[in-house]
Amino acid sequence: MALDASLYETIPQTNVAGTIALIHSVLTASKGVQLPAAKKALRRVRDAGEALRTQHQTVPPAKVESVTRAADSAVDRMWSAVANRLAANIELGGADGAEAARIYALLFAKGLTFLTLRYPEQWAEGEAILGRITSEGLEPTLDRLVGAPFLRELRARQAAYGEALGITKVKAATPEPVNLVEPLREARAALGTYVRVLIAAVENGDFDEASAIPMLAPLASLRTSLRDKRKPADSAEPSPVSPEPLPPVE
Structure with a gap:
């Protein structure tokens, strides 16, 4: 040849x-x-x-999902869960339905559109809603209508969101690429x-x-x-990310 x-x-x-x-x-x-x-x-x-x-x-190694995006996704799901459980009570009517409607209008006057804002803005809007819950003394009623575990988890995820954004806790320095x-x-x-x-x-x-x-x-x-556009079927190459050094030249 x-x-x-x-x-x-x-x-x-x-x-x-x-x-x-x-x-x-x-x-x-x-x-x-x-x-x-x-x-x-x-x-x-x-x-x-x-x-x-x-x-x-x-x-x-590249992360499939950044910490910030993961925290945003997690808190979004919990805000949706709380809002949906509160809205479900409105459908029941009666005293609880009327109270649920009043609280929903107070907390979510514009629905959940704040979840589409930029991360820091969304965090600030979330903090404002949690602040209204405290200032209006709504927690006991929400514990009953929505469920105490949901509120606890919402607060926990909102706190984690603030940390992930570096707002409530200094973020670790990102290494130079x-x-x-x-x-x-x-x-x-x-x-x-x-x-x-x-x-x-x-x-x-x-x-x-x-x-x-x-x-x-x-x-x-x-x-x-x-x-x-295909890998050789008989390839027996070692992983290029192997910690083993390359073969010496003798």
Whole structure:
């Protein structure tokens, strides 16, 4: 099988994790290479890849839902539950229905539209409603019509909301994001240099073509995978976020 140098003119475009996995595969495939220039270039690949892997590990995992959004969602549900239970009493009529209607108008004159406000504004409106409950002495009646556990949970979630927003409690400092652009560029550049050194050695007759092809196979495989939009079925690459260092160049 002849070595087609055109397949390796550029390094396949992939993300940080994909680049780390590619470098790991190249190091494994090139294990034992003895050509001095290639070994030197491969060590640079390993060093750049290890620097990228180490910095990648320091990047905090992305949260599916931020603490603030989770707190907002939780308090929204409880406000809705309290308002709905109060409104349900209105349908019963009688003295309790009339009292429920009076309290609902006092607390939720505009319905629950305040839940669509910006987070700090929503928190402030919620605090105002809880303040009216206290100042008007409505808690005993609401305990009976809505249920004491609902009011307790509402107050607890409103308090947690204020903390999550950093209004009632100072929020923990957010760590500076790790910029992986430069280490990724350096890793890809080192990989490109290694490929060019290996191909040049083959073209100059200094390295066996049959030995070079499997060493470059991970790049060809990734290029095919990206072109076909699918992951190779025989891929056995380790997790790119593994705490294990990349294989050494011996």
